[in-house]
Amino acid sequence: MSQAFERFGAHLKISDQLIEEASKEEIGEVARVLALHLVHYQNKYDAIPVEESLRLMLTETIDDNQAKALADGFEVLITAMRSVATHEALAKLNVGATWCNFVQAHDNKLLTNTLDCIVAEKEGFEPSLGY
Numbered sequence: 001m002s003q004a005f006e007r008f009g010a011h012l013k014i015s016d017q018l019i020e021e022a023s024k025e026e027i028g029e030v031a032r033v034l035a036l037h038l039v040h041y042q043n044k045y046d047a048i049p050v051e052e053s054l055r056l057m058l059t060e061t062i063d064d065n066q067a068k069a070l071a072d073g074f075e076v077l078i079t080a081m082r083s084v085a086t087h088e089a090l091a092k093l094n095v096g097a098t099w100c101n102f103v104q105a106h107d108n109k110l111l112t113n114t115l116d117c118i119v120a121e122k123e124g125f126e127p128s129l130g131y
Helices: 005-020 024-044 049-057 064-084 089-094 095-104 114-122
Strands: none
Touching: 005 064, 024 064, 049 064
């Protein structure tokens, strides 16, 4: 399996866990964060063709480039989900004491390398928590 497919699979699994554990209010807040993210991009560059994104999500087979695009999209979702998640919600996902304590100590502020921290911690490495 290619690195793009492995990354896509990992991101899909984490995003599914986050969605399952999220409250209705957290899902609503994530939708707002993503809407603002989208409008920022559109204002800076141009409209994003929604049809292409929908086609990619609905296709039954994907290649490496599509797997990379999907993984990038799920990474944005994970970042948005983590930005609104509470310390308790993160603890439910069993992402490790180091990460949860760091988030709690920093008032749940979003870090850009959230996924890297979680993956590193699950593999027994000390996460890089710089921001």
